[in-house]
Amino acid sequence: MSIRHGLLALLERGPRYGSQLRTEFESRTGATWPLNVGQVYTTLGRLERDGMVVPDGEDEAGHSLYAITDVGRAELRSWYERPVDRTSPARDELSIKLAMAVGTSTVDIREVIQSQRRHTVKAMQDYTRLKAQALETEPTDRADVAWLLVLEQLIFQTEAEARWLDHCEARLIRLSAAKPPLEQAPPPAPPASAPVPVAARAAGRLRRRS
Incomplete structure (x- = not known):
């Protein structure tokens, strides 16, 4: 801002x-x-x-x-x-919180997501209620229209956040369900042929000559 x-x-x-x-x-x-x-x-x-x-x-x-x-x-x-620069977004506390929670074994990240979702949905409902009140009479004053635009942006923002939280939870479910592939044991080596005794080889040669 x-x-x-x-x-x-x-x-x-x-x-x-x-x-x-x-x-x-x-x-x-x-x-x-x-x-x-x-x-x-x-x-x-x-x-x-x-x-x-x-x-x-x-x-x-x-x-x-x-x-x-x-x-x-x-x-x-x-x-x-000039357009608002989105290439260097402002730090978002929720994104940072989830990024940190993913790497912390002592935190139930799904509970973090569910708690935030409840708060986000309530905020979205409050904004929607305020919008309905603002539209009870058609806004004609520029200040009223300006407030309505800000309010609608907040509604869209909370809707997007709720969808993103759903996406985060689904990704975590897939991650927890995924199992590392079992390492396949190398195929057994063919058995080495037993050495033939020298006497037996000699006997074989004699038989062939006779």
Whole structure:
């Protein structure tokens, strides 16, 4: 999640102060990724350092306002245009947990999977319930549509995670059922022919001559 670009997008609509940016950010994303005011002001400080925002006086209540600059608008356009990089995915705690559990003999990995599946399915049901509530009236406000898009992404994400957990469990079942092939014993060597005594060979020659 890019907080800096989210704040730039909000500032493009006009000057705003820190807590106002936090409120609008959480409203736009349905508080899925809550921010604290400290994060907002830290990010604004970095944006100001990079020339993307500037202080813009105060409002009537004495709040310090920030405004986006041309550099900030250019960065925002570039952010919208370039795809999100998936070649270096963020660390996923669940994937790391399962990868570690596979190599640990003291952990029941199937129980880990089942516990996570219960949590994932419940989360998916909660998101689906929120979506149904959001669709009780056709969303027309842009903020409502933005929240609906985020909500649907969360539903798709949890559905995919549930399918992946099913796949992990099936793979582990196949792994536990597989047995190493029995080593085939080498075929027995042909019996060595018994040595013929010298006397017997000599007797045979004499018979042939007679």
